[in-house]
Amino acid sequence: xxxxxxxxxxxxxxxxxxxxxxxxxxxxxxxxxxxxxxxxxxxxxxxxxxxxxxxxxxxxxxxxxxxxxxxxxxxxxxxxxxxxxxxxxxxxxxxxxxxxxxxxxxxxxxxxxxxxxxxxxxxxxxxxxxxxxxxxxxxxxxxxxxxxxxxxxxxxxxxxxxxxxxxxxxxxxxxxxxxxxxxxxxxxxxxxxxxxxxxxxxxxxx
Amino acid sequence: xxxxxxxxxxxxxxxxxxxxxxxxxxxxxxxxxxxxxxxxxxxxxxxxxxxxxxxxxxxxxxxxxxxxxxxxxxxxxxxxxxxxxxxxxxxxxxxxxxxxxxxxxxxxxxxxxxxxxxxxxxxxxxxxxxxxxxxxxxxxxxxxxxxxxxxxxxxxxxxxxxxxxxxxxxxxxxxxxxxxxxxxxxxxxxxxxxxxxxxxxxxxxx
Numbered sequence: 001x002x003x004x005x006x007x008x009x010x011x012x013x014x015x016x017x018x019x020x021x022x023x024x025x026x027x028x029x030x031x032x033x034x035x036x037x038x039x040x041x042x043x044x045x046x047x048x049x050x051x052x053x054x055x056x057x058x059x060x061x062x063x064x065x066x067x068x069x070x071x072x073x074x075x076x077x078x079x080x081x082x083x084x085x086x087x088x089x090x091x092x093x094x095x096x097x098x099x100x101x102x103x104x105x106x107x108x109x110x111x112x113x114x115x116x117x118x119x120x121x122x123x124x125x126x127x128x129x130x131x132x133x134x135x136x137x138x139x140x141x142x143x144x145x146x147x148x149x150x151x152x153x154x155x156x157x158x159x160x161x162x163x164x165x166x167x168x169x170x171x172x173x174x175x176x177x178x179x180x181x182x183x184x185x186x187x188x189x190x191x192x193x194x195x196x197x198x199x200x201x202x203x204x205x206x
Numbered sequence: 207x208x209x210x211x212x213x214x215x216x217x218x219x220x221x222x223x224x225x226x227x228x229x230x231x232x233x234x235x236x237x238x239x240x241x242x243x244x245x246x247x248x249x250x251x252x253x254x255x256x257x258x259x260x261x262x263x264x265x266x267x268x269x270x271x272x273x274x275x276x277x278x279x280x281x282x283x284x285x286x287x288x289x290x291x292x293x294x295x296x297x298x299x300x301x302x303x304x305x306x307x308x309x310x311x312x313x314x315x316x317x318x319x320x321x322x323x324x325x326x327x328x329x330x331x332x333x334x335x336x337x338x339x340x341x342x343x344x345x346x347x348x349x350x351x352x353x354x355x356x357x358x359x360x361x362x363x364x365x366x367x368x369x370x371x372x373x374x375x376x377x378x379x380x381x382x383x384x385x386x387x388x389x390x391x392x393x394x395x396x397x398x399x400x401x402x403x404x405x406x407x408x409x410x411x412x
Contacts, residue, residue, distance in 0.1 A: 051347050052309060066297055068304040075297035091272055091281035094300075098274040101308045103258060124332075141257050 001027040004049065004057040006034045006041075007201060008117060011109055011165035012069040013056040014197040019076050019161055022193040035117060035202075069165075070097040073158040082158050089153050096152045096159035099138070100166075107135030108166045108175065115173045116205040136175055139167065143178035151184070156191060164188045169197070172206060207233040210255065210263040212240045212247075213407060214323060217315055217371035218275040219262040220403040225282050225367055228399040241323060241408075275371075276303040279364040288364050295359050302358045302365035305344070306372075313341030314372045314381065321379045322411040342381055345373065349384035357390070362397060370394045375403070378412060 003020070005013040020027055032040035032055060040046060042053045050057045050067040058072045059065050066072050074097075077083040084090050111131040114120045120128060142163065145152065152159040168185050171177050177185075188194070209226070211219040226233055238246035238261060246252060248259045256263045256273040264278045265271050272278050280303075283289040290296050317337040320326045326334060348369065351358065358365040374391050377383050383391075394400070 051350050052305060060294075064294060066294070066301060068301045068308075070304050071297050071300035074300050075293060078293045078296065087281060087284045088266075088270060088272070090284065091277050094277035094280045095272060095274040098276050098304070098307055099258060101304055102274075102312075106308075106312070126330075144257050 001025065001061060002059040003027055003029050004046075004055045004059070005029050005031050006055050007031045008035065009198050009200050009205065010034075010055060011112070011169065011197070012105070015069045015161050015165045016056050016058060016072050016076070017198075018165070018195060019073055019082065019158065021195045022082065022161075022191060023076060023080065024193065025076075070101060070158075070162050073097070073161060077158045082156070082161070084153050084155075084157055089157075092153045093157050093159040097162045099141070100162045103141070104135065104138040104163065105166055107131040107133075107138065108170050108173075111135060111175075112166065112169055112173050116200070117202070132174065135170070139170060139175055139177060139181065142167070143181050146180035146184050149180075150187060156188070160184070160188055165197075207231065207267060208265040209233055209235050210252075210261045210265070211235050211237050212261050213237045214241065215403050215406050215411065216240075216261060217318075217375065217403070218260075218311070221275045221367050221371045222262050222264060222278050222282075223404075224371070224401060225279055225288065225364065227401045228288065228367075228397060229282060229286065230399065231282075276307060276364075276368050279303070279367060283364045288362070288367070290359050290361075290363055295363075298359045299363050299365040303368045305347070306368045309347070310341065310344040310369065311372055313337040313339075313344065314376050314379075317341060317381075318372065318375055318379050322406070323408070338380065341376070345376060345381055345383060345387065348373070349387050352386035352390050355386075356393060362394070366390070366394055371403075
């Protein structure tokens with residue numbers, strides 16, 4: 001398998017690296033420069049692979065390609081312990097993964113990108129305020145859900161992997177993280193096979 | 207089962223109505239006024255049901271609740287013809303549902319809401335321009351994918367239901383729809399058991 005990633009660390013690509021590591025799969029990585037003009041993900045060669053112009057994309061051994069980080073997690077987890085075994089449990093994992101892409105990533109990840117690579121000074125103050133408010137609201141929903149729970153659904157699953165990717169980097173860019181989220185971050189980091197997100201080759205992120 | 211919906215027509219709730227109709231399930235509907243101040247979805251009673259303060263939510267017969275429209279589609283389709291039968295097919299259905307929530311709904315649905323109920327005159331011109339540009343980009347990705355295909359994945363599935371909800375109302379709010387998308391919209395509308403989105407009780411939407 002081949003994973004299309006970016007040269008700078010992407011939380012969405014990191015989700016896939018993390019699950020591939022937990023599963024012990026072998027794969028190769030192809031990195032694209034998203035800071036180039038135009039981004040290497042928006043050039044004709046890559047648009048043939050993903051017409052939506054985004055990483056990550058997983059290329060399978062038969063040549064088929066799968067975009068969307070959470071769809072890749074679902075594909076890789078199918079038939080493993082990382083996808084809940086009941087119909088409701090699987091749907092609840094999906095619930096938290098859609099929450100991640102709709103209510104969390106567009107604010108927490110976007111503020112992270114702006115802070116390290118995009119240049120917050122070029123952003124409109126109202127946009128920055130919106131990212132902070134809505135990102136914090138998502139983290140607060142997570143805090144309430146995790147109070148008294150070990151993981152998002154019964155036991156450790158792809159829902160935790162999806163939400164861990166950008167949550168573990170939220171505090172350094174100014175978000176508040178409560179005690180339940182903090183304890184959950186530690187539980188995810190303690191999973192056998194856990195790997196950290198890669199280093200930033202530009203040196204702008206810690 | 208009980209479906210929490212809004213009084214004005216919501217594409218996200220319509221997805222669930224459509225699949226429930228295709229499956230022939232009986233259910234009741236509870237409507238919340240999202241135009242009220244504060245929205246009925248952000249009041250304490252409803253935040254106990256969905257701490258993220260959004261409809262739709264499906265309440266199951268055992269009392270458990272499931273938010274996130276596409277997670278509800280996945281729950282209801284599990285074990286039926288509306289979820290693809292192969293591992294890759296299921297993941298491709300998820301791919302298009304995550305595409306819908308990340309690259310399509312935040313622009314097409316938001317412009318629709320602003321046009322009919324939110325008041326575009328109160329929005330910033332840069333925001334309106336962004337919704338138009340990115341929403342059109344999503345519709346163009348769909349057009350390229352559907353050229354020569356009947357449905358998003360092999361045969362009619364929850365991926366088509368998720369994308370139909372806001373795409374069939376895109377042209378009236380100013381988006382361009384190509385011939386492949388137009389033919390696909392007609393194929394979805396011809397499914398046995400298809401129901402249209404409900405009428406707008408405020409009379410502002412057509």
